[in-house]
Amino acid sequence: MAARHVIVGGGTAGLNAILSIREHDRGASEIVLVSSERPYSRMVLPYYLSRSIAESHVFTAGPARLAQLKVQPCLGRRAVSLDSGASRLTLDDATVLEYDTLLIATGSSAVRPPVPGADGPGVHSFWTLEQARGVLAGITAGSHVVLVGAGFIAFTILNAILALGARLTIVEIAPQILPRMIDAEAARMVHAWLERHGVTIRTGVEVAAIEGDDGRPRLRLRAGEDLAADLVIMATGIRTNLEWLQDSEIRVNRGVLVDRYLRSNVPNVYAAGDVAEGPDAISGKPALHAIEPTAMDHGRVAGANMAGRELAYRGSLLMNIVEVCHLDIASFGAWDDPTAETVALARPERWAYRKLLWRGDRLVGAITLGRASDLWTTNDVGILKGLVQSGVSLGSWKAHLARNPFDLKPAFVAAGTTGRLLPVTTLGRPSVPAELVR
Amino acid sequence: MKVLRIVPQRCTGCMRCELACSYAQTGTFQPARSVIRVSPFEAHTSYAPYTCPQCAEAWCMTACPVEAIAISPVGAKVVLEDQCVGCKLCTIACPHGTVLYSAATQKAIKCDLCGGDPACAAVCPTGAIEYVEAEPADWLGGFAAERSERLRLAIAGTGGH
Numbered sequence: 001m002a003a004r005h006v007i008v009g010g011g012t013a014g015l016n017a018i019l020s021i022r023e024h025d026r027g028a029s030e031i032v033l034v035s036s037e038r039p040y041s042r043m044v045l046p047y048y049l050s051r052s053i054a055e056s057h058v059f060t061a062g063p064a065r066l067a068q069l070k071v072q073p074c075l076g077r078r079a080v081s082l083d084s085g086a087s088r089l090t091l092d093d094a095t096v097l098e099y100d101t102l103l104i105a106t107g108s109s110a111v112r113p114p115v116p117g118a119d120g121p122g123v124h125s126f127w128t129l130e131q132a133r134g135v136l137a138g139i140t141a142g143s144h145v146v147l148v149g150a151g152f153i154a155f156t157i158l159n160a161i162l163a164l165g166a167r168l169t170i171v172e173i174a175p176q177i178l179p180r181m182i183d184a185e186a187a188r189m190v191h192a193w194l195e196r197h198g199v200t201i202r203t204g205v206e207v208a209a210i211e212g213d214d215g216r217p218r219l220r221l222r223a224g225e226d227l228a229a230d231l232v233i234m235a236t237g238i239r240t241n242l243e244w245l246q247d248s249e250i251r252v253n254r255g256v257l258v259d260r261y262l263r264s265n266v267p268n269v270y271a272a273g274d275v276a277e278g279p280d281a282i283s284g285k286p287a288l289h290a291i292e293p294t295a296m297d298h299g300r301v302a303g304a305n306m307a308g309r310e311l312a313y314r315g316s317l318l319m320n321i322v323e324v325c326h327l328d329i330a331s332f333g334a335w336d337d338p339t340a341e342t343v344a345l346a347r348p349e350r351w352a353y354r355k356l357l358w359r360g361d362r363l364v365g366a367i368t369l370g371r372a373s374d375l376w377t378t379n380d381v382g383i384l385k386g387l388v389q390s391g392v393s394l395g396s397w398k399a400h401l402a403r404n405p406f407d408l409k410p411a412f413v414a415a416g417t418t419g420r421l422l423p424v425t426t427l428g429r430p431s432v433p434a435e436l437v438r
Numbered sequence: 439m440k441v442l443r444i445v446p447q448r449c450t451g452c453m454r455c456e457l458a459c460s461y462a463q464t465g466t467f468q469p470a471r472s473v474i475r476v477s478p479f480e481a482h483t484s485y486a487p488y489t490c491p492q493c494a495e496a497w498c499m500t501a502c503p504v505e506a507i508a509i510s511p512v513g514a515k516v517v518l519e520d521q522c523v524g525c526k527l528c529t530i531a532c533p534h535g536t537v538l539y540s541a542a543t544q545k546a547i548k549c550d551l552c553g554g555d556p557a558c559a560a561v562c563p564t565g566a567i568e569y570v571e572a573e574p575a576d577w578l579g580g581f582a583a584e585r586s587e588r589l590r591l592a593i594a595g596t597g598g599h
Contacts, residue, residue, distance in 0.1 A: 012503065043503035047523040057504070057523070293501055293531055300500070321530045326541075330530055373541050375470055381526075386533030409477050412535070413488065414583045419576035421533050422493055430494035433509040 009105030010035030013273025020303025050160035117210035141165030154235035272298030281315035334365035439513035451485030455558035501531030
């Protein structure tokens with residue numbers, strides 16, 4: 001009898017796992033996809049918010065594609081419990097699905113702090129498509145939008161809010177913006193850049209309560225005057241969607257703990273994406289990245305192993321890039337490792353900053369800032385990633401980069417990085433054109 | 439498949455490839471918008487062009503959240519402009535630094551081998567860029583290491599810092 005794979009979650013990790021299984025078995029197995037929503041890409045929601053793409057553009061695998069991939073969709077349903085001993089999954093309509101392998105790819109959800117009024121009218125999250133629709137409906141030209149939280153997610157929608165003609169204030173409890181993406185010096189530069197572009201930023205400020213009688217929220221701050229808003233977006237973090245695993249045998253920490261094969265402690269149960277805590281490429285230790293590239297890698301490797309491979313994953317490289325008002329901000333790997341040797345250089349006149357983090361003569365992390373129009377600073381984000389990913393030994397180039405951390409290309413090329421990168425593939429073979437996977 | 443084989447010893451740094459590439463890709467003669475880039479070595483006494491190796495892993499393609507990068511009939515990884523939203527994920531996923539972002543179109547832009555007739559190879563006057571049957575390879579590493587030796591020695595001599 002054909003193997004039956006059940007995929008719980010139709011986001012990036014789940015879909016990549018499906019594609020990976022089909023790359024390997026060409027349709028020989030049964031795949032059931034359980035997803036509470038019709039599959040779409042969260043990564044492109046900011047472009048939907050700015051109205052630069054239509055809503056239809058956000059959907060990934062539609063009915064035709066799922067049929068072509070021979071996937072039995074079970075959409076609009078949620079998993080509620082897992083009996084991993086009996087390999088049985090129960091859904092919210094009491095359907096019971098038996099499986100040979102199961103993938104946990106239930107992702108994460110936006111959370112709001114326990115502030116009075118944080119769930120009141122006019123207060124939104126921006127994480128799901130439904131929430132994006134709500135935010136879009138609530139913003140008109142001239143609206144005053146208050147973003148609570150200055151993390152990566154907040155920054156991905158900053159351009160869209162401005163493009164809609166809204167006035168924007170950002171309130172962040174930490175002493176700096178983007179505290180989990182860049183260091184304090186880079187944050188100061190981005191802060192100044194945004195103020196120059198008309199964004200009001202208040203760091204080190206805690207929201208005590210959100211009040212509002214007429215649908216216009218009013219933020220009471222611990223210090224200073226109240227902030228009146230037309231719309232508030234709480235970008236105050238995410239948590240993994242694990243509740244349904246509570247009574248299962250699956251071992252969890254902040255996410256589902258998985259090994260190098262993306263396997264949980266139960267051999268036929270895998271986990272991938274935001275919900276999975278898998279090996280980090282630099283430290284080798286379990287990490288919860290909750291980023292798109294990690295979800296893709298996880299999904300592909302888990303899918304290959306579910307289809308019968310024994311494919312060890314090299315680990316996820318932390319990376320983030322976001323552009324705000326035409327300033328590119330990116331960081332990689334161990335960008336905040338206090339034990340790494342560092343070199344940093346700011347070029348304030350070019351709005352450029354670069355920090356390199358070293359272990360011996362190998363790059364383990366980096367931060368870079370630069371205007372999007374400035375080829376000198378933006379062309380080598382990929383090169384930074386290649387140096388960190390390959391772990392190539394840079395020898396005496398390290399001294400060169402200590403003087404000028406922007407002059408990466410000669411070091412990258414002369415160290416033979418290309419030669420180290422080319423033979424390495426995640427699945428142990430060349431990528432297959434998407435249209436050939438079915 | 440046919441790939442762009444770079445023979446760096448033949449490059450004179452004339453930048454014709456960048457001009458031709460920008461024209462083929464964007465319809466304008468703007469080397470800044472070219473997706474092949476000539477890099478200087480040895481304090482601007484040597485040059486070599488550098489572009490997408492059309493790698494087997496297709497980091498850019500697998501990173502794209504909306505399948506806006508595909509493999510073309512000639513084996514090039516190509517950006518589908520009407521699908522691309524400009525999120526830049528491919529630009530950081532590509533470890534070769536050869537997926538760029540066009541501020542003009544607000545989309546990713548990269549080498550597509552000009553559909554099988556690459557303009558850079560056609561215009562190179564010295565044969566430093568050839569379009570031939572070969573495996574993607576590190577064409578520049580050895581050359582760059584050799585040409586950088588003096589610079590590296592100079593740095594070592596001053597002890598760096």
